Amino acid sequence: MTSHKRIISRSRPTDASENEFKALSDLIPHPPSRPPLNAIQVPPRNPTDTPDETANNGGGGGGGSRPNTPKSVRGKAPSETGSAQSTPARLVSRVYSGGSAIRRPPPYFRGGTGSKAQREVGIANCGASVEVSHFELNEDPSFWRDHNVQVLIRIRPINSTESSLQELSRCLKQESSQTLMWTGHPETRFTFDHVVCETVSQEKLFEVAGLPMVENCMSGYNSCMFAYGQTGSGKTYTMMGEIQEINEISEGRGMTPRIFEYLFSRIREEEDSRKDEKLKYNCKCSFLEIYNEQITDLLEPSSTNLQLREDLKKGVYVENLMEHEVATVKDVLEILIRGTANRKIAATHMNSESSRSHSVFTCVIESQWEKDSMTHLRYGRLNLVDLAGSERQKSSGAEGERLKEAANINKSLSTLGLVIMTLVDVAHGKQRHIPYRDSRLTFLLQDSLGGNSKTTIIANVSPSICSANETLSTLKFAQRAKLIQNNAKVNEDASGNVIALQQQIQQLKVFVIPRDNDSTYGSDLDDSHSSFLNQKVCQREDDAQRIKDLLWTHEEKTKQLKMLTDGLVSGDSFLKEENDVLLQEIQLLQARINGNPELTQLSLENMRLNEELKMFQEFYQLGERETLLAEISELRQQLLDLYDGKYGIHKLSSRIATLDDIKADQTKDIAEQVKHNPCLQVDDTQKELDVCKKSLDACLEANVKLNRCIDIYQLGILWLPLDCD
Numbered sequence: 001m002t003s004h005k006r007i008i009s010r011s012r013p014t015d016a017s018e019n020e021f022k023a024l025s026d027l028i029p030h031p032p033s034r035p036p037l038n039a040i041q042v043p044p045r046n047p048t049d050t051p052d053e054t055a056n057n058g059g060g061g062g063g064g065s066r067p068n069t070p071k072s073v074r075g076k077a078p079s080e081t082g083s084a085q086s087t088p089a090r091l092v093s094r095v096y097s098g099g100s101a102i103r104r105p106p107p108y109f110r111g112g113t114g115s116k117a118q119r120e121v122g123i124a125n126c127g128a129s130v131e132v133s134h135f136e137l138n139e140d141p142s143f144w145r146d147h148n149v150q151v152l153i154r155i156r157p158i159n160s161t162e163s164s165l166q167e168l169s170r171c172l173k174q175e176s177s178q179t180l181m182w183t184g185h186p187e188t189r190f191t192f193d194h195v196v197c198e199t200v201s202q203e204k205l206f207e208v209a210g211l212p213m214v215e216n217c218m219s220g221y222n223s224c225m226f227a228y229g230q231t232g233s234g235k236t237y238t239m240m241g242e243i244q245e246i247n248e249i250s251e252g253r254g255m256t257p258r259i260f261e262y263l264f265s266r267i268r269e270e271e272d273s274r275k276d277e278k279l280k281y282n283c284k285c286s287f288l289e290i291y292n293e294q295i296t297d298l299l300e301p302s303s304t305n306l307q308l309r310e311d312l313k314k315g316v317y318v319e320n321l322m323e324h325e326v327a328t329v330k331d332v333l334e335i336l337i338r339g340t341a342n343r344k345i346a347a348t349h350m351n352s353e354s355s356r357s358h359s360v361f362t363c364v365i366e367s368q369w370e371k372d373s374m375t376h377l378r379y380g381r382l383n384l385v386d387l388a389g390s391e392r393q394k395s396s397g398a399e400g401e402r403l404k405e406a407a408n409i410n411k412s413l414s415t416l417g418l419v420i421m422t423l424v425d426v427a428h429g430k431q432r433h434i435p436y437r438d439s440r441l442t443f444l445l446q447d448s449l450g451g452n453s454k455t456t457i458i459a460n461v462s463p464s465i466c467s468a469n470e471t472l473s474t475l476k477f478a479q480r481a482k483l484i485q486n487n488a489k490v491n492e493d494a495s496g497n498v499i500a501l502q503q504q505i506q507q508l509k510v511f512v513i514p515r516d517n518d519s520t521y522g523s524d525l526d527d528s529h530s531s532f533l534n535q536k537v538c539q540r541e542d543d544a545q546r547i548k549d550l551l552w553t554h555e556e557k558t559k560q561l562k563m564l565t566d567g568l569v570s571g572d573s574f575l576k577e578e579n580d581v582l583l584q585e586i587q588l589l590q591a592r593i594n595g596n597p598e599l600t601q602l603s604l605e606n607m608r609l610n611e612e613l614k615m616f617q618e619f620y621q622l623g624e625r626e627t628l629l630a631e632i633s634e635l636r637q638q639l640l641d642l643y644d645g646k647y648g649i650h651k652l653s654s655r656i657a658t659l660d661d662i663k664a665d666q667t668k669d670i671a672e673q674v675k676h677n678p679c680l681q682v683d684d685t686q687k688e689l690d691v692c693k694k695s696l697d698a699c700l701e702a703n704v705k706l707n708r709c710i711d712i713y714q715l716g717i718l719w720l721p722l723d724c725d
C-alpha cells in the first residue's frame with residue numbers, strides 16, 4: 001500500500017509503535033518502492049542530518065531537539081495519528097508502510113452507516129488514550145439547490161509528534177456536526193456546513209461532499225473542491241488519500257479516486273437508462289502543479305512554465321496543457337499516480353512529505369443527447385485542488401530553497417485570502433477590484449471563486465494545541481470563505497440546435513414531399529426541395545454564426561466596461577476599444593443584412609414607411625392643411641366681396657396676384673408631394689386631397705371669372721375718361 005505521497009518515496013518505519021506490527025507486515029508483500037522522482041532534498045539543519053536520513057525519516061522532524069517524525073506519520077500509522085485504528089484508511093496504510101497490524105475498525109466508523117448519535121470514542125495516542133466525541137455527518141441532498149459554496153472543516157487525529165510534544169492537549173472542542181469551539185483565548189465558536197471529526201471515514205466524507213459534486217457535474221455545473229490548511233493538516237490525505245496499485249482498492253483512498261469511481265458508475269447507469277436519447281458522456285483530464293508561481297504539466301513534466309490565457313468561450317485555461325481522454329477508473333488512477341509522482345514534495349519540520357506546490361486535477365465532463373428533435377450538449381468542469389500547506393517559517397523550520405518555496409506558497413495563499421475577502425465585500429454590495437491576477441492560483445481558479453461554479457472548500461485542521469494558532473487562522477479563513485457568493489449555471493451549448501434544425505428539416509421532408517409511383521417526378525421534387533431546404537439551412541447556420549459573433553462582441557463590451565469600473569483601463573483606451581467593438585458590430589450587422597435578401601427587402605420597406613410616416617406627421621403637425629383651407633375660404637370671401645364691389649380694382653388685382661402665387665406654390669408642393677410620395681395614395685389622405693383639389697379648381701374657376709370681370713372693368717375704365725372727355 002502506498003500513501004498518496006509515498007508513491008514517490010520509500011517508507012522506512014522507525015517508530016516504536018510501528019515496530020509492534022512488524023511481524024505481521026512482513027507477511028504482506030510491499031509494493032515495489034519508487035525512486036523519488038521529484039522529491040526535493042532538505043538541506044541538513046545540523047551536521048548530523050544527512051539528506052538521506054531526512055528523506056527517509058520524516059525529514060525536518062529529525063532536526064534539532066525535536067523528536068523524529070517517522071515516515072509513517074505521512075502514512076497515517078495509527079499509533080501516530082492518534083485515531084488511526086478507527087479509520088479504515090489507516091488499516092490499509094499499515095499494510096504497506098510495513099509496520100502495522102490489520103485491525104477491523106468498529107462498524108460505525110465504516111461508511112457512516114451507524115446512528116447519527118454522538119458517540120464517545122477512544123483515540124489512542126502513543127499508548128495514552130483520550131475520549132473524543134464522534135459526530136456523524138448530516139447528509140443534505142438538497143444543499144446545492146440553494147447554495148453554491150460549501151465549507152467543511154476536517155479535523156485530523158493528533159499525530160505522534162504533537163502528542164509527544166504536548167501530550168494530548170487540544171485546541172478544539174467539537175460541539176455538534178456543525179459547530180466547534182476553539183478553546184484558546186478568547187474562546188471562539190465557529191459554525192460551518194459540516195465539521196468532520198477525526199473519526200469520520202474517507203468513505204463517509206465522500207458521500208457527503210464528493211457524491212453530490214459528481215451529480216452537479218453530470219448536470220452541467222462547473223464544480224470545484226479544494227483542500228486548504230496548514231502544512232501536515234491532511235489536505236493530500238483528504239484529496240488523494242492512499243492510492244494503491246491500480247488494481248487494488250484501499251479504504252483509505254481519498255476524494256479524487258472515489259469521485260471517479262462514482263462518476264463512471266453513474267455515467268454507465270445514465271447511458272443505459274437513456275439509450276433512447278442516445279446519451280453519451282465524454283471525460284477529459286489534465287493534471288498540473290503550480291510551483292514557485294510556475295505552471296507545470298504533471299503528466300508531461302518537461303512541459304513547464306505554461307501560460308494562463310483567458311478566452312470568452314473557454315474562460316481561463318492553461319495553454320498547451322495536455323488533456324487525456326478517460327473512460328474508466330483505471331485510466332484516472334494511472335494519470336493520478338503518474339502525475340503525483342512528478343509533484344514536488346519535500347520534508348519539513350511539520351511534514352515529512354510536504355507538498356511544495358498546489359496541484360489541480362481537472363476533468364471536463366461533456367454529455368450529448370437527443371430529445372424532441374433537438375441535440376443537447378452539456379459540459380461541466382471539475383477542479384480538484386490540493387493546495388500547498390500554509391506554514392509559519394518558525395515552526396516549519398524552512399531554510400534556503402524551502403524558505404523560497406514557503407514564501408511563494410504563503411504569497412499565493414495570502415492572495416487567495418485577499419480574493420476571498422474582496423469577494424465577501426462584493427457579496428455585501430461593495431464595488432471592489434478582485435485581485436485574481438495577483439497569483440497563478442487565483443487566476444486559474446477564478447471561476448471557482450465567485451464565478452460560475454459550485455465550490456466545496458475543505459479546511460483541514462489539527463486539533464493539537466501545538467497548532468492552535470494555525471488552526472485558528474484556518475478556521476477564520478473558512479468562515480470568510482463561507483460568505484462568498486458564486487453564480488453557478490448549467491453549461492449548455494445552443495449550437496446543438498443547428499444540428500437539430502437540420503434533422504427537423506429532414507423529418508419534415510418526408511411528410512411534405514408527395515410520394516407517388518412516379519419515381520422520376522418524386523426524385524425531381526425531392527432534389528429541388530432538398531436543395532431549397534439545404535439553402536435555407538445554410539442561411540440559418542450563417543445567421544446563427546453571425547448572432548454568435550455579435551454575442552461575442554457584446555460580451556467583449558461587458559468585459560471592457562467591467563475593467564473600466566474596476567479601474568483596470570483608462571477612459572481613453574476604453575473608448576478606443578469600444579469604438580473598435582462597435583465597428584466590428586456594425587460590420588457584423590451589415591453582413592447579416594447582406595446575407596439575407598428577405599431581411600434587406602424588409603429593411604428597405606421599413607425605411608420607406610418611416611419616410612412616409614415622417615412626411616404625414618409634418619403635414620399635420622405644421623398645420624399646412626389648415627393653412628391651405630383657410631386660404632381657400634378667404635379667397636372665396638374675397639371673390640364674394642369683389643362681386644359686392646367692396647374692393648378697388650388695383651387692390652383687387654394685387655390680391656389676386658398674391659393669391660395666384662400662393663395657389664401656384666401650393667399646387668406645386670402638392671404636385672411634388674404626389675410625385676415623390678406614393679403614400680398619398682393612402683385612402684384618407686387621398687380623400688382630403690380630392691377635397692382640396694376641388695376647392696382649388698373652384699378657386700381657379702372663380703379666378704378665371706374674376707379675371708374676366710377685371711378685363712370688363714378695365715375696359716370700362718378705359719372708356720370712362722373718353723366719355724368724360
Ligand SMILES: Nc1ncnc2c1ncn2[C@@H]1O[C@H](COP(=O)(O)OP(=O)(O)OP(=O)(O)O)[C@@H](O)[C@H]1O
Nearest residue numbers: 073074075076156232233234235236237354355389
Ligand atoms: N484524517 C486523517 N486520518 C488519518 N491520518 C491522517 C488524516 N489526515 C492526515 N493524516 C496523516 O497526516 C499526515 C499529513 O497529512 P497530509 O500529507 O495529507 O498533509 P498536507 O496537509 O497535505 O501537508 P502539506 O501541506 O505539507 O503537503 C499524513 O501522514 C497523513 O496520512
